[in-house]
Amino acid sequence: MTLEEVRSQDTVPESTARMQGAGKALHELLLSAQRQGCLTAGVYESAKVLNVDPDNVTFCVLAADAEDEGDIALQIHFTLIQAFCCENDIDIVRVGDVQRLAAIVGAGEEAGAPGDLHCILISNPNEDAWKDPALEKLSLFCEESRSVNDWVPSITLPE
Numbered sequence: 818m819t820l821e822e823v824r825s826q827d828t829v830p831e832s833t834a835r836m837q838g839a840g841k842a843l844h845e846l847l848l849s850a851q852r853q854g855c856l857t858a859g860v861y862e863s864a865k866v867l868n869v870d871p872d873n874v875t876f877c878v879l880a881a882d883a884e885d886e887g888d889i890a891l892q893i894h895f896t897l898i899q900a901f902c903c904e905n906d907i908d909i910v911r912v913g914d915v916q917r918l919a920a921i922v923g924a925g926e927e928a929g930a931p932g933d934l935h936c937i938l939i940s941n942p943n944e945d946a947w948k949d950p951a952l953e954k955l956s957l958f959c960e961e962s963r964s965v966n967d968w969v970p971s972i973t974l975p976e
Contacts, residue, residue: 839958839972843910845951846876847921850939856922857940859933860894866938867901876939876952877902877909879969880918891935898936899969908959911971918974 850856857866867874879895886892902909912918918934939952962970 835958837973837975839910839955839970840974842951842954842958843878843912843972844921844975846939846949846955847878847918847937849949849951851922855940857938858922858936860891860898860936862933863898863936863938864894866940867898867905870940871901871905871907873940874902874905874907874938875941876955877907878912878918878937878939879909880912880915880935880937882913882915885915885935894936903968908956909969910955910959911969912974913971914974917976921974 847856857863863877877898879898881888881891881895899909901907915934918937922934922937958972959970962968
C-alpha cells in the first residue's frame with residue numbers, strides 16, 4: 818500500500834466536537850486526579866516519577882505556550898518525555914495554554930501549588946487500575962490519533 822492510498826482511506830476526522838470532548842475529558846481528569854493526589858506537576862518531578870515507577874503512570878500532559886516554543890531546553894525535555902511515554906505505553910497529549918491549565922489545577926492559589934506545569938503526570942492512586950470515564954475517553958482519543966499517525970495529539974482545554 819502506498820502513502821497516497823493510506824491517506825485516501827477513511828481516517829478519523831478531526832472534528833471540533835471530538836476535540837471539545839477530549840478537552841472536557843482532560844479537564845475532568847485533571848480535577849479528579851488532583852482530588853485523589855495522583856497528579857505530578859513539573860518537568861523534573863515528572864522525570865523522577867517516570868524513572869522510579871513508570872508502570873504506575875497512566876497519562877501525560879505536555880503544556881507549552883507560544884513563547885515556550887523557542888525554549889530549546891524545554892523542547893529537549895519534551896522530546897525525551899515523549900519518547901519514554903511512547904516506549905512505556907503511556908498516553909500523552911499536548912496543551913497549548915499553560916495559563917488555562919494553571920486555572921484548572923489551581924496553581925498559585927495555595928502555597929503548595931505546583932509552579933511548573935509544562936509536564937503533568939497522572940498516576941494510579943492504588944494497586945488496582947484506576948477506572949475513570951474521563952481517562953478512558955482520553956485513552957480512546959489518543960488511540961484514534963495514533964491510528965492516523967498523530968502520536969502526540971494536541972488538545973484545547975474548554976473555557
